[in-house]
Amino acid sequence: MTRMRPTVRRFAASTAAAGMLVLAGCSAPATPDGSAGGTTLVVATSDEPDALNPVLNYGVDGASLIFDGLVSRDADNRLVASLATALPELSPDGRTVTAKLRDGVQFHDGTTLTAPDVVFTYQAVLDPRVDSTLRSDLDMVESVTAPDAATVVFRLRYPYAPFLQRLTLGIVPARLLSGQDINTAGFNRKPVGTGPYKVESWTPGDRLVLTANESYFAGRPKNNRVVVAFVADDNVRAQRMRAGEFDAAELPPKLASGFDADAAYRVQRVPTADYRGVMLPTGNPVLADPAVRRALNLAVDRAAMVSGILGGAGEPAFGPIPPTSEFTDASIIGKPTADPTAAGALLDAAGWTPGPGGIRVKDGRPARFTLMYPASDTLRKDLALAVTADAKKIGIGVTPAGLTWDAIDPRMRSDALLMGYGTPYDPDFVSYKLFSSQFAGQGYFNPGSYRSEVTDRALQQGRDQIDPNLRRAAYARFQKQLAADVPWLFLTYLRHTYVLKSSVRGVAPRVEAHEHGVANSLWWNIDTWTRS
Amino acid sequence: MTTTESVPAPASARAATSRPLLAVDGLGVEFRLRDARVRAVTDLHLTVRAGELLAVVGESGCGKSVLAHALLGLLPGNATTTGHAVLHESDGEPVDLITCGQRQLARRVRGRLVGLVPQSPATALNPVRTGRRLLAETLRAHGRDRADADQLAVDVGLDPADLDRYPHELSGGMAQRLVTALALAPDPALLIADEPTTGLDRPLVDHTLDLLRRRCDNGAAVVLITHDLAAARRVADTVAVMYASRVVEHRDTDELFTAPTHPYASALLDALPDRAFRPVPGDPPMLTALPPGCAFAPRCPHRTDTCAHPPEPTPVAGGGTVACHHPIRTGANP
Amino acid sequence: MTRSGRLAGARAVLRRRLLVAVPVLAATSVGMFALGAASPVDPAKQYAGAAAFTASEENLAQLRANWGVDDPVPVQYLRWIGNLVRGDLGWSTSRHEPVASVLAARAGWTLLLIGVALALALVGSLLLGSLAAYRRGGLFDRALRAGAYAVQSMPVFWLGLAAIAVFALALGWLPAGGLTDVTATGTSWGDVAHHLILPVGVLAVSQAPWFVLFVRDAVAESMRDDHVLAARARGLPGRTVLFGHALRTALLPFLTLVGTHLPELVGGAVLVETVFSLPGLGAVTVAAALGSDFPLLAAITLATTAVVLAANLATDLAYAAADPRVRLDG
């Protein structure tokens, strides 16, 4: 079927549709398979979730296909009501949020969604016995209560501007999970939600088969089934895409570009907030010198990385807030190409003089540091090597080290690390923990122990203020301070690249986050996709 | 060698009138080793007539068994053969066993025309098959009824019940009789028996020898390879004495035993317990380093300078040949 | 020896082997656990996985308490081995599901891959090796030996890549990976077979040289055995001599070789599964190693060892069954 020529397929589809009309007129609904609205769509990704349970970190930013949150996001990443009847209201003191539930929403097993389900979901995340790593994100929640079956009230410990953004978490049915050990519940493999698709089967390492939820509250999906194929290997995924097995697949930029010339495919390069950069720890004697950090910032050739490593699918990055965000500050954007002369002048001025082997020296200390990267990540390896090569040109010796995460862990205070993060939803989300001195030296949050009073204040204001203009000003100060201090060497924003069959209709790319897989990928709205 | 036709075979009293079945003519076998060449058979001439029992005798390592394997085309890949060995089948084309190729040998010759009772029966039996299965397989391959197995066993003096044992469960004598039965199964025109009496006690030796003799009396031919001179004397019509890859004397049995002409044959006879019981002096030469002339010369009491040249087989009075520059004259050594 | 006597002997061998294997396996498990305990890897972080990046210290401390990873090592070992004996293989931190269900879902495919590849390699090598031995030193023999040495020199994953490049990419005859067509609703055997041709072929070809060379040498040598020469001298047809006599006796040591070669085959299967992205144990093993998933790795290693030991025992018993000379006194 997949290899059928377009004309033939269109003919087959229209005949089937005509048949449907006739049948629909005189009998009960026929089996939808093969009908115009009854296609099976196949998408492929490398990221397989560990468990299909929002409490255990599945699809927490919404678009999880199986679950719905109180709110969700549209194609422009604006919040819209989902299970809630309208966007929940924040009380004037910023510490109470009340949500009214939509009427008559049913879980896939036919039971009705009520406020206690919502309460259960959030309380499960907050329950210390549950291995949910979302807990630290919901730190501000003091209590969740259900005054009646259709109302949920969140009480916060402190005012938190972007709290509504946290309400995308999918709601699970309390009935199926209460009293169980959520960490190991069978629900995690065969979940029940309210979303557009029901889980038909999940073969770990192979595929997740979803079928349309006929009674989805926002309207039945325009297709019948969705198969998510898990293919960890990029090359195999590309090969199988080429063989026509998938309607859409995420591929590394270089492999995706192989489909550019083929009219049967369409390549989508989706802008993201997903950045890569080098965390420069202040605990390193060489990197502690701001001059070295600034010189590196000038010396890296971001344009070459975008073209040579990302195959053009990316943008140079100069800060943690993506250019697509309303909070971005254009003044920090520098030259995309390297400026070794300016970098050299900076180092000269700071007293780093050329030494033996082309490595600069200051006070008898050679300008050398180790750059760690996770060994299993090819992209980060490539970027680390590119940084190494650029640094060498200005007399800074970088030793790349490919390690596992647990080997990287204890060394982050003193060795540089190629990291990646980023979310488009709110500037507070990742940056607060990454650059606030409160989190200095705490795990992966601020491993380099970057401390700046200006930054701390700006981040806190961005969180406390509800007024968007005040927030924007605060984040502008934040970005400028980072650009001056260079605690991170921001390199590139990625574009997530997807290859689609040209026949697929209804695709609406939106700015993506660092984390994307089954949920929150190009197919966030796959329930509206069709094939022409 | 041009002397082939002129060399008369010993005129056996018992088989003088029958036609020649096998004519071996200038047969040579050489093995290539990594760092040496071994001549195992050199310029060998023999004739075997139907109904004749030829005994080939000699010390071990003189090339007797190689001769047997050469006639059956079973030499390993590093062996090269020269000469001819033509087998005259009673009803069919003559076959040259040396040149006819493996296909012919496998289809026509082995088993049916030339049978072999192999040396060392303990290793010559497939360890994972019972005697009955081996016999049945052989009978079937030659179009005979597998039920003949019991009769064959009886013929060679084996209890048919023993056929159901595995080779490692058989005694040496039982194994010897089993391999004999296997060789007899296709009823070959020429049977080569390579040391068929080793490991047998006296009555069984006699039984086996009688069996071979009976085959000859029924018109088949037998080549008995043995180092047992007494056995040869008991049943053989003619005897060929081999020394260091060559046949040094080939004569009628009685004549050889009464008046050997080759010094080696004479020495061998002297080693018999019922004679002088005096071992042949010295050691046989290595086949890798044969002297250019007469191989026996270094051990020979009669050697002269002429022995440095290889002696040709020459006729002896009364039939047969001897290859010696100084043959012992009849009557000179009464 | 009577049949029942041989059976009793087999039972005795089985008992004696188990008596030895169980303590040794237990000792091995202690060694493996000690290595795991000495490992600098933090199981709590392994459990949290990618989410560890956004998890707080208390979060991780709670995870540690939940999983009891702060108990003394002997306590942990006894708990682990106790659970193991009771059939609870533990919880896989990299797959976030019970180890037993990982094994159950995937071992079948690996066994299928290994089984079919082994069968193919055996049949192929017996046939080719025997033919080469029959015409020893001939063109076929020389070509086969050269080919075997060449293939023996190729890493199996490189061979796999080459096979993909040729048969999947250049010629487009066969799928490059996966187990079934992705839109297939169920597991159709025809579909699986189509997907397994390349991986099975690559694994079989990569393992075949050892077998081919062994068979070739053993049969060549066996062709010079007295009893084979005797069989030829009896005028038995070439096929009977080769397969009924020469191969038959050469097969006996071959059985042992197959047994000792099994671990090699398992290693090859891991690599082949990785190259062809098959959902077998190989892929999870690598993922588990990257995630330092001790329970899963230990279970897979111990389970394969037990299977190999059992297979070795089976080949020994088969040897004894096939060779009347062998007595089963252990």
Place this chain on the structure above:
Amino acid sequence: MADLATRPPLLHVARSRLRLRPGQTGVVIAGLVLLTTVAGSLLAPLVWPLDQSAVALDQTRLAPSWTHLAGTDDLGRDVAHRAVYGLRVSLLVGAVAALVATVLGGVVGGIAGTLGGRVDRILMRIVDTIAAMPHLLLGIFIVAMLRPSLGAVIASVGLTHWLSTARIVRSEVLSLRNRPFIDAAISGGAGRLRVLTRHLLPHVLPRLALATTLMIPHAVWHETALSFLGLGLPPHLASLGNMINDGQGSLLTGAWWASLAPGAVIVVVTFAIAVLAARWRDRFDPRVRAELHL
């Protein structure tokens, strides 16, 4: 006779090897190939230095040409240049790992052979059991627990490859123990350790040297497989396994050459060693001599 018995067999080996006959051209070619590749890769830092972390983002994925004999990879690095160093890295890792395995196997085999009895039985049972563990799986387990690194790879190879050495040494020691000169030493009052070091070791050493040499290709394979799985050396290092792993991605975008050269290097070196080892075995295998049935 005692004189003959005490002479190390390797001397005979060396002496007889030098005589060359026409049928040995293959061996000569294999030897030369091995010698040049190994020597070339070992001497490479002197003549053709490589910056392991250098990249050239403007020269990515160039097809083989005269400037880049085996093309360039995804990061614009010369594949031929890195293949030479890949062999070097893999050989060094292989040699060290083989040495570790030999020492470990030597100690275990020596103890088993010298002490004999129950110790011997227990040690050999353990050897048998570990032999039943798939090398690669055990190696993966070791690497995973020690975390992928150079040391972990060496430990992984060393801990999985000592079994054959242990068996060789044990049987060698056992056979030597029955020789008269050992009896003489023991009855002369020499201690166990002294007998082991002064009398047994010199005999076993040549065998050990040979075993170590023959183990190197296995060690290289093991390292390559681990690196290919992403569990070996740091991925930016030019090792043969890393290069094939990298090249896997290039295969689909048409840059087939990126995995060709490193694979070919492995094949050529292993093949050469296999040819030499096969000839070696032919020479000293008594079965081949027994071909003549007289």
